[in-house]
Amino acid sequence: PDRIVCGNGSEELIGILMRCYLGENEQLLLTQNHFVMCSIYGAGQGAKVVLAPEKEFTVDVDALLERITPETRVISVANPNNPTGTYVPATDIARLVAEVPKNVLLILDGAYAEYVDRDDFDDGLHWGDSTSNVVITRTFSKIYGLAGLRIGWAYGPAPIIEVMNRLRTPFNANGSALAAAAAAITDQAHVAMSREHTARWQERI
Numbered sequence: 001p002d003r004i005v006c007g008n009g010s011e012e013l014i015g016i017l018m019r020c021y022l023g024e025n026e027q028l029l030l031t032q033n034h035f036v037m038c039s040i041y042g043a044g045q046g047a048k049v050v051l052a053p054e055k056e057f058t059v060d061v062d063a064l065l066e067r068i069t070p071e072t073r074v075i076s077v078a079n080p081n082n083p084t085g086t087y088v089p090a091t092d093i094a095r096l097v098a099e100v101p102k103n104v105l106l107i108l109d110g111a112y113a114e115y116v117d118r119d120d121f122d123d124g125l126h127w128g129d130s131t132s133n134v135v136i137t138r139t140f141s142k143i144y145g146l147a148g149l150r151i152g153w154a155y156g157p158a159p160i161i162e163v164m165n166r167l168r169t170p171f172n173a174n175g176s177a178l179a180a181a182a183a184a185i186t187d188q189a190h191v192a193m194s195r196e197h198t199a200r201w202q203e204r205i
């Protein structure tokens, strides 16, 4: 429990992390086609938003690493990404985790992690156990289909989760959404059905 915090959608948790760890004139590093709420929250903090170019509409780990400066405080990567729909293989994420300085927060946004069924993909949750600076965000809005209820969660090192708990409002995740999420997570048949349905229609599109 001390490594997890729920929120009014994972988007709220990303916002809380930006409020906790990003200050005026500090640097938020994102990929070119990032999840847009990240740069909105970053700008709201008065931070400088730095964008790393992508290759083939895919996050370029080297381009991100090259842009880290002493002012960099937060890096956020959605894997798979929205709006591009591409993903970074586990080995590249491992390199990113290894090379990002330990005083920089790395957010791995796994909003679409459940959809990926490839051998070289890893949802990255284990980084929340084995590092001091990586937080993973997840949501019930996508494969679970509960976007309107607003419920997501963040998983990571206890000291970071503790800081998030200090800054979040005490009533951020509502009771109906928490009850629905607790029920939904037991329904993995729905998750499998939704994953297969999406894969089938992805090909067609």
Ligand SMILES: *Cc1c(COP(=O)(O)O)cnc(C)c1O
Residues within 6 Å of the ligand: 008, 009, 010, 011, 012, 035, 078, 081, 082, 109, 111, 138, 139, 140, 141, 147, 150, 151, 152
């Ligand atoms: C949808 C989405 C979110 C936020 O979803 P919530 O409904 O706030 O949980 C975060 N990141 C990405 C990449 C998304 O597509």
